[in-house]
Amino acid sequence: MNGIAGYFGSPRVLRRLALASIIANIGIVVTGGAVRLTGSGLGCPTWPRCTEDSYVTTPEMGIYGMIEFGNRLLTFAVGLIALLGILSALAQRPRRKSLVQLSILVFLGVPAQAVIGGFTVLTDLNPWVVGLHFLASMAVIAAAYVFWRAAFEPGETAPAETPAPLRTLSWITTVVSAAVLVVGTWVTGSGPHAGDQDAKRLGFDPESISQAHVDLVFLLLGLSVALWFAFRAVGATVAARAALVLIAVELGQGLIGFVQYFTHLPGILVGAHMLGSCLVWLATLAVLRATRIHQPTATTGPAAPSTDDARQPEPVAAH
Structure with a gap:
């Protein structure tokens, strides 16, 4: 035992x-x-x-x-x-x-x-x-x-060194990322993949709700880019790396989204888009967490990693 x-x-x-x-x-x-x-x-x-x-x-x-x-x-x-x-x-x-x-x-x-x-x-x-x-x-x-x-x-967790306005911006980005997920379910609920031929649909106009979803995605991408520049400006290297990963995942997800839309929603791409949604959400959470941990800044210089941290991956590496 x-x-x-x-x-x-x-x-x-x-x-x-x-x-x-x-x-x-x-x-x-x-x-x-x-x-x-x-x-x-x-x-x-x-x-x-x-x-x-x-x-x-x-x-x-x-x-x-x-x-x-x-x-x-x-x-x-x-x-x-x-x-x-x-x-x-x-x-x-x-x-x-x-x-x-x-x-x-x-x-x-x-x-x-x-x-x-x-x-x-x-x-x-x-x-x-x-x-x-x-x-x-x-x-x-x-x-x-x-x-x-x-x-x-x-x-x-050690006290955060990221400036409070950037932590607030990270929370706003997280809320927008969640909104993208919510509206994404409305797009799916208005589309052809119902799960059964007799299942009901939401009744939203597919083009209009898709446009609303795209608008939110562009807002999320803009916020992510702003975070990356801001983190770099204050020397928050861990958070900047997390934001860069988020941008990369968003661009990949956006590419899948556009291709599936213009190819009339083939099932394989819809499935890939669902996987991408999970990855975008995880990458968003990684940015949010990066603002809450002790990290190097331009004024303090790099902090010496602990023995435990030295053999552990960065939070964003798992994506």
Whole structure:
């Protein structure tokens, strides 16, 4: 038993489990997209059972049932990873209350997400509920990211050296990034990929809502560029690198978005765009976090890294 406790008490194991939670929750978003893009949203027509008489898919359900049921099974894998994260957080010595709380938050997000997923089926893929299902995943990914970064910190975060106006601008950028995600669900809810041929649509004009989405994307890109210049101006090198990564991810996501629009929304590009949404969100969170940590500035000069920090990647490297 001591061997198992010792294994889970390893900081390296904790970090790996926290990172695995991020990857697993992104995987749920991508596979959930595959369910909708293949028209398998009602492959299992009820919930929590797959059919009225079976918790698992049956041969009569065909390939659509297999795809939908496969996505449901992944929820258990995501939950197991999150549960192991709790055990590892509890096994750390000294135990950090905030770390344990974050691990529990990530775990609780899994059944909450599963319940919302169940409502998407019970409401016959109501586009508002489908959009909420996606946004709930973004919330869980955010919690998993904070948990992962906290696993690298030996204690409380040092006071931020980034000027307060830039921290405010970073929060504004984060809010705009979240707005891009929200409006993106409206675009999807008005488009052709409903998850089932009989599913309802939101009824927004596709061109108008797409234009609103694009306008928000350009605003986000402009804010990100402004942050990069501002961070460079004050010598906040960690935050500047995070902002540069955010800009690069946004440009890649924008390219996918334009191509999918002008090629009439092929499923493979819509799926890639969903993955890109996760990466943009993570990159945004990395910028926000970079404004809250102790970092080199033009006036203080570089701070000597600790032994633990020297062998750990920068926050933005995981993207």
